[in-house]
Amino acid sequence: MSNANWDSTDLKSIAEGGWSTERVMQVIFDISRIPLPVTDLVGSGSHGNEFHEWLTDALNPPSAGGWVVDGADAGNDESQAGARIGNQSGILDKVVKVSTRARESDTIGGEALAYQIRQRQRELRQDVEANALGNQGSTVSDANAGTAGVPASMPVMMTKFDSGSGGSGGVYSGSVWTGWTPGAKAALTETMVRDAAQAAWEDGGMPTHLMSVPSIIRNLSEYMFTSSSRIATLTGETNNNGPATGMGSVNVFLTDFNVELRFVPNRLQLPYADSTGVELDAAAVILLDPDYAEISYLHGYRVEPLAKTGLADNRQMAVDLTYVVNEPNAHRAIMDIDVAAAVTQA
Numbered sequence: 001m002s003n004a005n006w007d008s009t010d011l012k013s014i015a016e017g018g019w020s021t022e023r024v025m026q027v028i029f030d031i032s033r034i035p036l037p038v039t040d041l042v043g044s045g046s047h048g049n050e051f052h053e054w055l056t057d058a059l060n061p062p063s064a065g066g067w068v069v070d071g072a073d074a075g076n077d078e079s080q081a082g083a084r085i086g087n088q089s090g091i092l093d094k095v096v097k098v099s100t101r102a103r104e105s106d107t108i109g110g111e112a113l114a115y116q117i118r119q120r121q122r123e124l125r126q127d128v129e130a131n132a133l134g135n136q137g138s139t140v141s142d143a144n145a146g147t148a149g150v151p152a153s154m155p156v157m158m159t160k161f162d163s164g165s166g167g168s169g170g171v172y173s174g175s176v177w178t179g180w181t182p183g184a185k186a187a188l189t190e191t192m193v194r195d196a197a198q199a200a201w202e203d204g205g206m207p208t209h210l211m212s213v214p215s216i217i218r219n220l221s222e223y224m225f226t227s228s229s230r231i232a233t234l235t236g237e238t239n240n241n242g243p244a245t246g247m248g249s250v251n252v253f254l255t256d257f258n259v260e261l262r263f264v265p266n267r268l269q270l271p272y273a274d275s276t277g278v279e280l281d282a283a284a285v286i287l288l289d290p291d292y293a294e295i296s297y298l299h300g301y302r303v304e305p306l307a308k309t310g311l312a313d314n315r316q317m318a319v320d321l322t323y324v325v326n327e328p329n330a331h332r333a334i335m336d337i338d339v340a341a342a343v344t345q346a
Contacts, residue, residue: 033122036129037211037266038154043294045324050089050141050149051175052296052322057082058204058329085172085328088138089298090151092127093318094120100311113313117303121317124301126268132295132323133211133269133284137169137179152177154293155284157325158333159203161196163188165282165336180335182272185282187341188216188334190223196287196332197255205330207287209262210253215339216285217265223343224250261287271339285334292330297321 060080068075096116103113134153141149156170156177167183193210200207210220253261272280298320306314325331 034267036125037264038132039129039295041209041290045294045296047296047298051086052089053084053086054326055082055084056327086175087151087322087324088140088149089320089322090149091318091320092124093316094124095316096120097312097314103313117315121301124317124319128321129268130270135180135272138177140176151322154323154325155286155333156180157328158331159328161199161332161334163192163334163336167336182280182282183336185338186336188220188285188337188343189346191346192334196334197261200287200330200332201257203329205289206259207289207331208260209264209288211264211266211288212285213269213271213283213339214265214267216283216337217263219343220263221250281339282336283339285337287332289330292326294324295321296324
């Protein structure tokens, strides 16, 4: 090597990074753009007030007998009214503040303000999904007291299947739902799934999706290959035009009532947390009938400009929504399931 040349070493030796323009790929790689299973499965509606109500009703159970005599007078009135339930609306938001210089700079990923708005909107949609599957009861909005309106999550409103944990809650009274108070962690069993599916089916529901945190779905799939289950067999397929494929998971379980129950791992569903925010390593397993649930919006996703107070541009993204479980009995929520415990038969 000669010191007679003005070379790249000399360029890089100059203070503050040298004279070389770095070759940076003009792409920001983001692996956090993940699916929104609940949002995609359930319906989307709208409502006009911060408290959204709806009616539930069901036919009386069939009865044997009841024959009447020819020419007999009409009997007593058998009309009946269903129950009226509802949920509070809540607001979620994200705020971005980007300086004028940052906006004018040639930045990776495109114009800085547009990039921040795009990313924070994605986060907002993820927050809507995570709260849909959370463990919160509802709270009535009181702006004067500084109390935010909070919609109850879907599992809290669904009919519970007793996992034996001793937990309690999820009761509707006086326009609010109480949150679920977790009990002891319980291991999921095949019997729980079968019994919960049967209970919902007998009530008239048709749950088609079993959703939970990824570890519980994996444990359930692994159980299907055990000698206790005898439901599935590890297999391999040989493709003459490509590599062999090993089949090592179960994605669909056909219930005793000829209903396909699809296993759906949800990366946005969070385990329960205590009052201090510490995770309890337990979560809900939801048997969902998408025809009887929706996310309803008082207003949809908006981007609003905030007042400009200096050399920066400010935006607020917000959505005002509630979660609707049109008929709690169409679903089942198996609460307090241990996220790490192996699934067993009973």
